[in-house]
Every structure is written in structure tokens, then in C-alpha cells.
Amino acid sequence: MKLKQLEGLLGGLQQFPQPKVELEQYPTGPHIASRMLFTVLPHSLYSPSFFISRSLQSLLIKFMILVGENFDWLLGFKTIFGAFACSSVNQAENSFGDVSNKVVADFGCGCGTLGVAAALLSAEHVLSIDIDPESLEIASVNAEELELDIDFIQSNVLDLGWRGSIVDTVIMNPPFGTRKKGADLDFLSVALKVASQAVYSLHKTSTRDHVKRTALRDFHASSAEVICELRFDVPKMYKFHKKKEVDIAVDLWRFVPASHQRSTS
Amino acid sequence: MRLLTHNMLSSNIKGVVNGFPLRIEAEKVVEKTVEMNSEFLKKMFDKVDWKALVDASRAMGYTELPEEVDSSILDSDEFLNRFHHALLELHLEEGALVCPETGRRFPVNKGIPNMLLHEDEV
Numbered sequence: 141m142k143l144k145q146l147e148g149l150l151g152g153l154q155q156f157p158q159p160k161v162e163l164e165q166y167p168t169g170p171h172i173a174s175r176m177l178f179t180v181l182p183h184s185l186y187s188p189s190f191f192i193s194r195s196l197q198s199l200l201i202k203f204m205i206l207v208g209e210n211f212d213w214l215l216g217f218k219t220i221f222g223a224f225a226c227s228s229v230n231q232a233e234n235s236f237g238d239v240s241n242k243v244v245a246d247f248g249c250g251c252g253t254l255g256v257a258a259a260l261l262s263a264e265h266v267l268s269i270d271i272d273p274e275s276l277e278i279a280s281v282n283a284e285e286l287e288l289d290i291d292f293i294q295s296n297v298l299d300l301g302w303r304g305s306i307v308d309t310v311i312m313n314p315p316f317g318t319r320k321k322g323a324d325l326d327f328l329s330v331a332l333k334v335a336s337q338a339v340y341s342l343h344k345t346s347t348r349d350h351v352k353r354t355a356l357r358d359f360h361a362s363s364a365e366v367i368c369e370l371r372f373d374v375p376k377m378y379k380f381h382k383k384k385e386v387d388i389a390v391d392l393w394r395f396v397p398a399s400h401q402r403s404t405s
Numbered sequence: 406m407r408l409l410t411h412n413m414l415s416s417n418i419k420g421v422v423n424g425f426p427l428r429i430e431a432e433k434v435v436e437k438t439v440e441m442n443s444e445f446l447k448k449m450f451d452k453v454d455w456k457a458l459v460d461a462s463r464a465m466g467y468t469e470l471p472e473e474v475d476s477s478i479l480d481s482d483e484f485l486n487r488f489h490h491a492l493l494e495l496h497l498e499e500g501a502l503v504c505p506e507t508g509r510r511f512p513v514n515k516g517i518p519n520m521l522l523h524e525d526e527v
Contacts, residue, residue, distance in 0.1 A: 241445055243409070264445045265409050265493065276517055289437055289493075291410045295520035299527055301417030303425045306409070306452050 146260055153282045155251050156275065163272055163315065236394070238338045239263050242308035245334060247297045247327055252279025252290070254311045259288040266290045267307070269297055298326055308337040316344055325354055332359045332397045339397065345369055345389035360398040366391045406497045406516055408461045412453045414518075416504035416511075418526045423506055426457035429464035430510070433499035441489045447479050449492065462491040 238244075240262040246255035249268035256279075259266045268290055270276050276292050283290040293300070314327035324343050331339040332355065339361075343351045348366065355361040369391050416424030459470045469487045471478070478484045502511040502518050511520050 241442060264442055265407065267410055267413075271521070273519075277515075280515065280517065289407070289439060289496075291406050292517045293406075293410070293414075293520055294517055296522070299417055299522050300520055301415035301424050303413055303415045304452055304454065306413040306449070 146257060149260060149286060150253055150257055152285075153251060153253055153256060154278050156278070160272065236338060238309040238340070239311075242337070243267070243306055244309045244311060245269065245307045245331075247310055247312040247331055248314055249279055249292070250275050250313075252282045252292075254313060255279070255290050256282055256286060256288060258309075258311060259283070259290055260286070267293065269293045269295055269300065271296050297330055300330075302334055305336040307334050309340070310335040310338075311340045313342050325351070328355060328395070329359050332361055332395060335397050337397075339393075339395040340367075341393050341395070342390050343393060345391050348391055351391075351393065355393075355395055361395045362398055363394075363396040365394050367394050368392050406513060406518055407493055408458060408465070408495055408497075409449070409453070409492045411461050411497070411502070412457055412492075414502070414520070416506065416509065417520075418504060418507055418509060418522060421504060421506045424504060426454065426461065426505065427502035427511070428505055429461050429497060430501040430503060431465050431497055431499075433497075434465045435496045435498045435516075436490075436494050437496060439493055441485065443485055446485055446488055446492070450476065450479060450488070453492070458491060462495065465495050465497065467491055467495055 239258050241264050243265045244255070244258040244263040244267070246252070246258065246266065246268040249255050249270045250272075252268055252275075255266045255268035266288075268276075268279060269292070270279070271294065273294055276294055280290070280292055283292075310331040312327060312331060315323040317323040317325070324341070324347075328339065328341055328343075328351070331341065352364045355364040369389055411427065411429065414425075414427060416427060418424065455474055456472075459472055462468070462470050467490070470491050471484075474484075496516055497513050497518075498516050500513050502513060502520075503509070504511070509526075511518055513519070
């Protein structure tokens with residue numbers, strides 16, 4: 141599977157028709173999702189050029205949700221407002237083999253993009269969880285159309301009961317906690333208990349120190365690394381926007397749960 | 406829902422001590438063929454709760470898994486085929502997962518278990 145192919149397939153996925161702001165729903169766009177997942181593939185498939193961005197649709201939409209704007213017209217939004225900046229220093233080693241032939245769980249899957257990406261990249265078993273039945277219905281149609289076997293569960297990620305250490309990797313684009321403070325860290329806490337190998341997650345860069353400290357000290361992660369920073373500017377578009385431009389930055393993290401050493405394959 | 410998923414879920418209702426394994430009530434089971442990956446199966450063999458898998462596959466109408474196993478059985482292709490089929494090819498499409506301690510039913514519709522807890526269960 142080439143990155144372009146993956147992005148193309150993800151681009152065909154159906155997204156939220158009526159997003160629920162209280163759940164901080166926004167699609168994980170094909171560009172971000174495909175790159176997020178490619179990061180976790182073995183080295184041979186990886187090239188630094190994957191981190192040169194052309195579209196930041198999903199993050200922009202996420203931002204729109206953060207500022208509380210009506211979502212609908214944004215679904216067709218294609219323009220690039222941001223510049224995607226990523227440190228090239230760590231790129232060569234940012235490929236860990238955390239998806240192929242693994243058991244992967246997508247927490248707060250929404251319309252299923254990250255889980256679909258994992259399945260397309262040869263995860264052996266994908267388990268996608270969301271609280272919202274309408275999202276799950278769309279997600280399962282998305283999986284079916286690509287003939288992927290993905291298991292879906294309707295549950296609050298924070299309430300689900302787990303046994304054993306079967307899940308290797310958790311991938312997630314969690315709620316940023318705008319509606320419910322700390323929601324992203326609540327998700328992270330559970331993810332670090334459930335995953336045995338790695339957790340990939342997006343968090344606001346403004347919370348970077350807090351995320352790192354909390355992951356290492358409170359959730360006992362054995363490592364917490366920012367793989368890349370997604371940074372973009374949003375020009376004034378709404379009457380309630382006070383500033384001319386808003387700069388928003390999000391980190392893609394890789395966490396290693398307690399008692400598992402970082403493995404670079 | 407595959408039985409691999411079933412093998413890692415437990416009832417998390419407030420106060421429940423042993424929420425695993427969830428009992429399966431199968432109304433409709435579908436089979437979807439997928440390619441076998443023996444390395445994956447060997448890794449999973451150490452991780453699954455065997456008795457729970459045997460009981461779950463029986464509840465789904467599949468009775469070919471042996472009750473007693475040790476790791477030497479992994480040399481048998483016939484066993485791997487059966488293990489693969491039970492773990493990854495049987496899907497609970499309609500029915501319910503039942504908490505072993507409280508009897509609370511979590512319905513499964515279109516293959517998706519609804520594990521949402523009521524307010525007083527959290």
C-alpha cells in the first residue's frame with residue numbers, strides 16, 4: 141500500500157452528516173490519517189516527504205469545533221490555511237511497526253478513519269470504539285465498502301471493561317477537552333492501560349509539558365515522544381473571531397506503556 | 406463482532422467483580438473468510454483465555470475446538486485452522502452479551518455490541 145493509495149481510499153470515506161459538538165466530533169481527514177498511520181509502519185515504507193502537508197482539513201475542522209462554529213459548510217472545506225511543520229530530526233526512526241499484523245484499537249473512532257487506515261495497512265484485527273451510534277453506523281458502512289473486517293463497539297471509551305493484554309496499539313484522535321476539560325488525558329489514561337506496545341494520539345501543543353508529565357508520572361508511560369508538530373494559521377473567517385489570525389498547533393505523540401521498552405524495528 | 410474481541414471484553418458494571426467472560430446469546434452468526442496468519446495465531450494463543458474462547462465458539466454453534474490444549478498443539482495445521490476460524494472468522498451479528506455476574510444484557514445489533522452503561526451502573 142502506497143501512501144497516495146491510502147490517502148485516496150480514506151478520502152472516499154463518508155464523514156459525519158450532522159456532527160455533535162458536545163462530543164467534539166470532526167473527521168480525521170485522509171491526509172492526516174494516512175500520515176499518522178504511515179508513521180507507525182516499518183522503515184522501508186517510510187519517507188520524510190510524507191510529512192510535507194498539502195491539506196490540513198481535519199485539523200482545521202477540529203479547530204472550528206474548538207471555537208464553536210457551525211460545522212456544516214466546513215465539510216466541503218478544502219483550502220489550505222496552514223503550514224505543516226514537522227521536525228525532520230527524528231523522521232528516520234519514526235517508524236515502529238506498530239500496526240501491520242497487530243491488534244489495533246481506535247478510541248473514539250467517529251466515522252472510523254483511523255481504524256480503516258489501520259486495517260488497510262494490514263492490522264490483523266481492528267477494534268473501533270465510539271459512544272455515538274450514528275457515527276458507528278457510518279464507520280461500519282465505510283469499512284464494508286472497502287471490504288474490511290473491523291469490529292465496532294458502542295461504548296464510552298472510559299467505561300469499557302478489558303481483560304488481558306491483547307491490544308498491541310491504540311490509535312486515537314481524542315476529544316481535545318474543550319467541552320469536557322481533560323477528556324484527552326482521560327482517553328490517554330485508558331489507552332496506556334489497554335495497549336501493550338504503543339499509543340498514538342493527538343494533543344494540543346499548548347498542553348505538551350502537561351501531557352508529557354501526566355503520561356510519565358501519573359500514567360506510568362515508559363516513554364512519551366512528540367513525533368511531529370502540526371502547526372497552522374487560521375485567518376479571520378467569522379464575525380466572532382477577535383484576532384486577525386489564530387495559530388493552532390497540535391502534536392502527534394507516540395507513547396510506550398509501562399513495562400514495555402521502546403522497540404524500533 | 407469476532408470472538409477475539411469477545412475474549413478481551415468484560416462487564417464493567419459498578420460493583421461487578423468477575424465480569425469475564427460475557428455469556429453469548431447468539432441469534433445470528435455470520436462467517437467471513439480471512440487469510441490465516443500462523444505467526445499471529447501463535448502469539449494470540451498465549452494471550453487468549455482458552456476456556457472463554459471454547460465456550461464462546463460453542464455458543465456460536467462451532468464445536469471443533471478442543472477443551473484442553475498446550476503449546477505443542479500449535480504444530481498442528483488442523484488445529485491452527487480451527488483456532489483461526491473460531492477467533493477471526495465467526496462473527497456475532499445479532500444477539501447479546503450477558504454479564505456473568507448480574508445477568509445484564511448488552512444487545513448486539515448489526516454486529517455492534519452496545520456496551521453503554523446506564524447512569525447507575527457507572
